[in-house]
Amino acid sequence: MKDANFLTAHNAQNVWHPMSYPGALKETPPKIIVGAEGVEIIDVNGHRLLDGVGGLWNMNLGYSNAPIKAAIAKQLDRLPYYSIFNGTTHDMAIELSVMLAEFFAPDGLSRAFFTSGGSDSVEITLRLARQYHKIRGEAGRVKFLSLKKGYHGTHTLGASVNGNTAFRTSYEPLMPGCFHIPAPNPYRNPFDESDPAQLAQLCLAALEAEIDFQSADTIAAFIMEPILGAGGVIVPHESFMPGVREICDRHGILLISDEVITAFGRTGDSTGARHWGVKPDLLSCAKAITNGYFPFGAAMISDQVAEVFEKDESGRAGLYTGYTYSGHPVGAAAALACLQETTRLNVPANAAARGTQLFDGIVALQDKHELIGHVRGGHGLMTAVELVSDRSAKTPLDAASMKVIHGTAYEAGVMLRVSGNNLIMSPPLIITPEDVEKILAAIDHALSTAAA
Numbered sequence: 194m195k196d197a198n199f200l201t202a203h204n205a206q207n208v209w210h211p212m213s214y215p216g217a218l219k220e221t222p223p224k225i226i227v228g229a230e231g232v233e234i235i236d237v238n239g240h241r242l243l244d245g246v247g248g249l250w251n252m253n254l255g256y257s258n259a260p261i262k263a264a265i266a267k268q269l270d271r272l273p274y275y276s277i278f279n280g281t282t283h284d285m286a287i288e289l290s291v292m293l294a295e296f297f298a299p300d301g302l303s304r305a306f307f308t309s310g311g312s313d314s315v316e317i318t319l320r321l322a323r324q325y326h327k328i329r330g331e332a333g334r335v336k337f338l339s340l341k342k343g344y345h346g347t348h349t350l351g352a353s354v355n356g357n358t359a360f361r362t363s364y365e366p367l368m369p370g371c372f373h374i375p376a377p378n379p380y381r382n383p384f385d386e387s388d389p390a391q392l393a394q395l396c397l398a399a400l401e402a403e404i405d406f407q408s409a410d411t412i413a414a415f416i417m418e419p420i421l422g423a424g425g426v427i428v429p430h431e432s433f434m435p436g437v438r439e440i441c442d443r444h445g446i447l448l449i450s451d452e453v454i455t456a457f458g459r460t461g462d463s464t465g466a467r468h469w470g471v472k473p474d475l476l477s478c479a480k481a482i483t484n485g486y487f488p489f490g491a492a493m494i495s496d497q498v499a500e501v502f503e504k505d506e507s508g509r510a511g512l513y514t515g516y517t518y519s520g521h522p523v524g525a526a527a528a529l530a531c532l533q534e535t536t537r538l539n540v541p542a543n544a545a546a547r548g549t550q551l552f553d554g555i556v557a558l559q560d561k562h563e564l565i566g567h568v569r570g571g572h573g574l575m576t577a578v579e580l581v582s583d584r585s586a587k588t589p590l591d592a593a594s595m596k597v598i599h600g601t602a603y604e605a606g607v608m609l610r611v612s613g614n615n616l617i618m619s620p621p622l623i624i625t626p627e628d629v630e631k632i633l634a635a636i637d638h639a640l641s642t643a644a645a
């Protein structure tokens with residue numbers, strides 16, 4: 194490794210960082226992380242921090258999982274790559290497909306299409322949804338519906354169903370035929386409705402109205418995150434996703450559960466769809482499938498959708514899509530070890546318990562800190578705090594204050610994620626009660642500093 198002077202001098206000079214302004218990063222360079230251990234990261238100055246962000250929602254098992262690392266090293270030695278395009282496969286892809294079928298059996302999903310990451314997985318589910326209807330002779334079903342504030346990655350189809358303005362405008366025009374309905378966020382919504390159950394009904398009515406307006410026979414699928422992550426941890430009322438399922442069924446529309454964040458335990462259940470008691474037609478996953486140690490993902494397919502493809506007699510079921518690294522043997526080996534570890538450590542149970550502790554702790558801080566406008570979470574280890582400078586007007590806290598909060602928590606030894614006026618927490622799912630107390634203390638201290 195080059196020394197700290199070299200790294201600091203060249204930081205953000207020759208690399209453009211995703212989700213950032215290239216010019217601004219030259220002025221305020223990113224933190225340089227050079228090591229990690231357990232649930233902690235270590236920066237270039239040797240400062241250790243509890244990683245409240247969990248990498249990027251993917252380090253469910255932390256940074257020191259020995260079985261996954263060993264599986265990767267072993268696979269690199271034995272078979273570092275082979276393709277699974279038409280005509281060849283390898284043992285790891287076969288083994289992983291069996292393990293995933295077992296893992297997702299309660300969700301009714303039994304076939305996997307492997308990818309290189311979350312955006313790829315989303316793209317495949319959207320493509321398969323259109324193709325499914327074409328095979329069945331409903332070629333007119335090409336449109337997609339999704340939620341405002343939803344995040345579905347950055348490929349052009351995924352970006353088209355994204356519901357966040359910032360991720361859309363610079364790259365428009367996006368794909369035609371994508372339409373959005375309001376997200377069930379009780380803090381900010383066009384209905385001015387703060388009751389989550391009532392709001393769920395209003396959003397479902399908006400979905401139904403949009404289907405009527407577009408005409409159901411033009412719509413391929415509805416895609417949603419069971420709990421919206423990047424949009425600021427928006428937790429729908431428990432009636433929402435089952436309501437979406439019922440509407441989709443009634444109109445012949447496929448339901449895609451985008452679980453790039455929520456699959457593998459983050460909500461306190463093995464999948465987000467299961468958390469709400471819903472069986473989707475298609476599911477996208479990535480991130481924690483390898484604990485972030487290798488770029489890998491999967492689109493999971495239900496028995497019913499699979500049957501349409503596998504029993505096709507129309508000649509339209511060819512899967513003319515996929516990636517060089519689909520089913521990469523090293524990624525598949527990592528995923529196999531990761532799934533075993535996820536089960537062995539029973540991480541969903543810890544995510545549920547620690548998630549409640551974190552959520553309750555921040556709710557308690559609301560009495561002390563006027564800056565806390567809304568606390569979202571309480572379903573596993575996905576928590577967001579929306580900060581405001583005026584509670585009654587819900588005025589978003591300014592960027593300079595958000596920077597102070599982030600910097601103060603960093604100095605106190607906790608990495609938080611700032612997204613607009615939200616603080617987002619998605620720590621590893623193996624954190625202890627003491628780790629949660631540390632996160633809460635850092636937030637408490639940072640909010641006091643910003644308010645002073």
Ligand SMILES: Cc1ncc(COP(=O)(O)O)c(C=O)c1O
Nearest residue numbers: 310311312344345346451453454
């Ligand atoms: C719900 C959801 N879908 C898709 C993606 C895109 O995944 P990736 O960044 O691996 O392409 C993300 C990334 O955070 C996500 O949260």
